[in-house]
Amino acid sequence: MPTRIPFLKLPVSDATVRRRYERRLAQVLSRGQFILGEELARFEEEFAAFCGARFSVGVGNGTEALAIALRLSGIRPGQGQEVITTPLTASFTAHAIVAAGARPVFADVDSGTLLLDPQAVRRCITPRTAALLPVHLYGQCCDLEAFRSLAKEAGCALVQDAAQAHGARFNGRPLACFSGFVAFSFYPTKNLGALGDAGALVTNRPDPAARARSFRDGGRRQGHVAQEEGINSRLDEVQAAVLRIHLKRLKHWNRRRERFAKLYDQALGESALARVRPVGRDARSESVHHLYVIRTPSRRGLREFLAKAGIETAVHYETPLHLHPAFRALGYRQGDFPHAERAAREVCSLPLHPWLSERDAHAVVRAIDRYFKQRSFDRWDRRQ
Numbered sequence: 001m002p003t004r005i006p007f008l009k010l011p012v013s014d015a016t017v018r019r020r021y022e023r024r025l026a027q028v029l030s031r032g033q034f035i036l037g038e039e040l041a042r043f044e045e046e047f048a049a050f051c052g053a054r055f056s057v058g059v060g061n062g063t064e065a066l067a068i069a070l071r072l073s074g075i076r077p078g079q080g081q082e083v084i085t086t087p088l089t090a091s092f093t094a095h096a097i098v099a100a101g102a103r104p105v106f107a108d109v110d111s112g113t114l115l116l117d118p119q120a121v122r123r124c125i126t127p128r129t130a131a132l133l134p135v136h137l138y139g140q141c142c143d144l145e146a147f148r149s150l151a152k153e154a155g156c157a158l159v160q161d162a163a164q165a166h167g168a169r170f171n172g173r174p175l176a177c178f179s180g181f182v183a184f185s186f187y188p189t190k191n192l193g194a195l196g197d198a199g200a201l202v203t204n205r206p207d208p209a210a211r212a213r214s215f216r217d218g219g220r221r222q223g224h225v226a227q228e229e230g231i232n233s234r235l236d237e238v239q240a241a242v243l244r245i246h247l248k249r250l251k252h253w254n255r256r257r258e259r260f261a262k263l264y265d266q267a268l269g270e271s272a273l274a275r276v277r278p279v280g281r282d283a284r285s286e287s288v289h290h291l292y293v294i295r296t297p298s299r300r301g302l303r304e305f306l307a308k309a310g311i312e313t314a315v316h317y318e319t320p321l322h323l324h325p326a327f328r329a330l331g332y333r334q335g336d337f338p339h340a341e342r343a344a345r346e347v348c349s350l351p352l353h354p355w356l357s358e359r360d361a362h363a364v365v366r367a368i369d370r371y372f373k374q375r376s377f378d379r380w381d382r383r384q
Helices: 015-031 038-050 062-072 091-100 118-124 144-154 206-216 237-270 299-308 325-330 338-346 358-375
Strands: 055-059 082-085 103-106 129-133 157-161 181-185 199-203 292-295 347-350
Touching (some): 055 062, 055 206, 062 091, 144 157
Parallel strands (some): 082 129, 157 181
Antiparallel strands (some): 292 347
């Protein structure tokens, strides 16, 4: 039997981290306050500092973080407003737009980085455009300078989906420098993950932060009287306590991800893998390497071969959003976004997490090399 190389390991697999859970959770239990307490307040301060921002507001999950950011940025249900985003992302990005009361509009991605293409977005802007929603895919940032300029030119809001970008920077600057809100998910598989659903909004502005705190808590500021519209989306004390433990290790974990991403880069670059190429990177983006994604027209066969060798892989994402049945009413068709559609046929995510070993990473590359050498494929034009 081959040695199993899992696609992902979570912090709970680390014995030291588990012991810290027990101590911290005992403190939470002894306080007896499980909503909007000390752990959340301290996590918000610590996460804002980590992000290089002034304020952080913990919410129930990443989808609601996006929806709240959109609502507080001017989206109003029933007004016919539109939000432009990428079709190459998890469906929750578009669900958040719908939940906020707007219509998702998709624009194609850059063929190299697979990030939302600012020029494609420009072509989609209309008088109905209320917000732009770039997604920092796989851990690297979209062109935030371009999107900030586009938003200013169009007179619309800019909201960032940073669910995969905890700690990423653009041109050496924190994400919060470029827009009013940055939305994060702490789903367990993220670079900074909870032990369940959780999310946060980050901003440099005091008034949006205060409004977000009220909105997440039913429109209340103090007491039980709702002063304005709101929802129930509060990051609880248990998850905040877990996130504080993980946050202390996040810089180290991100450096480990970077180390293995560089190892993959070098090994794949030196190999005769004419049928594989990593997703491109923008030199201005300081990626946190949430995923290491390669592209190959032979994805199905490669994944089956790797699975037989005990190597787990994943696909992010196999179907662009405009082809999901849930968004059929938007009127898009196959062929509308050729770069996203081609990427969806070719992308494959390799094992990448802080507990990966160099030995396992090299084993992954050797297995990929064996697969293609055994099949003598024609060369793949890397310029495509």
